[in-house]
Amino acid sequence: MRIRDRRGFLADVGKGMLIASVGPALAADLGLAPAFADEDPKRLVFGDREPLVALMQETPANKLLPILVDKVKAGTKLGTLVAAAALANARTYGGEDYTGFHNFMALMPSYQMAGELPEARRPLPVLKVLYRNTRHMRAFGGREQEVLHPVAPATLPKDRQGGEVLREATRAEDKNRAERILAALAKGSVGEMFNQLQMSLQDEVDVHRIVLPWRAWVMLELTGKEHALTLLRQSVRHCIDQQVEIRQDRPKSEIRTLLPKLLDRYRLLGRPVGKRKADDGWVERLADTLCRSDGPRSADAVAAALAEGISPEDVGAAISLAANAVVLCDPAGSVHGASGGVHQSDAVNGWRNVARVSSPRNTVAGLILAAYYKLGDAGAKKRHPLPEQLEKIKAKDAATLLRDAEAAIREKGQGSACALVHRYGELGHPPRPVFDLLLKYAVSEDGSLHAEKYYQAVTEEFAAARPAFRWRHLVALARVTASEYGSPAPGYVEACRLLKV
Helix, strand or coil: CCHHHHHHHHHHHHHHHHHHHHCHHHHHHCCCCCCCCCCCCCCCCCHHHHHHHHHHHHCCHHHHHHHHHHHHHCCCCHHHHHHHHHHHHHHHHCCCCHHHHHHHHHHHHHHHHHCCCCHHHCHHHHHHHHHHHHHHHHHHCHHHHCCCCCCCCCCCCCCCCHHHHHHHHHHCCCHHHHHHHHHHHHCCCHHHHHHHHHHHHCCCCCHHHHHHHHHHHHHHHHHCHHHHHHHHHHHHHHHHHHHHHHHHHCCCCHHHHHHHHHHHHCCCCCCCCCCECCCHHHHHHHHHHHHCCCHHHHHHHHHHHHHCCECHHHHHHHHHHHHHHHHHHCCCCCCCCCCHHHHHHHHHHHHHHHHHHCCHHHHHHHHHHHHHCCCCCCCCCCCCCCHHHHHCCCCCCHHHHHHHHHHHHHCCCHHHHHHHHHHHHHCCCCCHHHHHHHHHHHHHECHHHCHHHHHHHHHHHHHHCCCCCHHHHHHHHHHHHHHHCCCECCCHHHHHHHHCC
């Protein structure tokens, strides 16, 4: 064997050992996997998932649903389809296209919604989002315009936290270096990589900045943790795109100064999070304070509460109520899609979820950011349901209230829908029939890219909320549902026909 060939052989052996240690999926993302005869070594590929991932990118949208329904009938699991769509979306957009990353954020909620439906109708929310996802990927350019490619890991300094180095690269708007740093972090614990990523996410407050990585983290249940680098690269690139906007529009970012100041002032670093339970009155008062305060004062109030040892769960409950109040106060005609209340509620839900799985530092920092994120002042505004709307409701039985609530939704009567759901809950009727009603329209209506993730956010907030407050979340969802009605989701009717439901 010639020396050059021997060196090449040994290099391949070494590479093979490394692939075996990190797994083929991460190896492909790191640019280590060997290319086969029909593969481009510059393309990101996903092993045995690749045919289904490519199908999502390459199939014309008008031909997609029959293929997917046939696969479901043949035994392909919905989770398998959702995982393939997520990988296709990440590879196509890399977190850099508004509609693209919204479709990604809807994928896991659609799968979670499916679990609440009767078996025959279970594929509907998934098929709806897969259709939307593929249609936009095709319009974007499909495989010819892919953003993500294999990335080689950087060498990290031994005397600094990886998160600090990553944040430095995102601030410098260096996508190549930032992704290489994340790739280096991916060689360790996936949970620690997620922790280190938070430092870059915490540089600014924005709904997509937190919901995108949270939905990526949850998606790992379906894709497997070996694809964490692929899914979280989206957030690195999105942060850098935002950094460009920050530099151009507001070069002095307030939160970058405020967050470390509050962490230091209240001595929130280097100690365990608090465990003191707050009563309902305390939660209500903090929520009211947040509704009446600007971003810095809200952030300060939450930092002070955390310093007093109040549990993050109770502090988060108050922030969630404040976000919910914005939905209930939003002007008529602006409560779905890009409305302030829906965005704030989705963002708070994301920060609360990250707080539950992250380090103590990221738990307190995330809740401070959630409080700072202000899209509207609900303090002095009228909230639904209004007294005059409640006065009109005479029915007390569950069936009549549900029937009237559905009629209000179909008439786009936001106030009436809120009042009817409020009264239903006030009378102690079970919540599941209301969820079923609102889920029906979260699936059938377009929802301006937000129906799925807002429905899931409300589901999670309702489950976590105290009995005294939980129905506010369903009242808000009723309002959003009424605002969405009348714009059927593309592909929904065809999916119903193919499934014969």
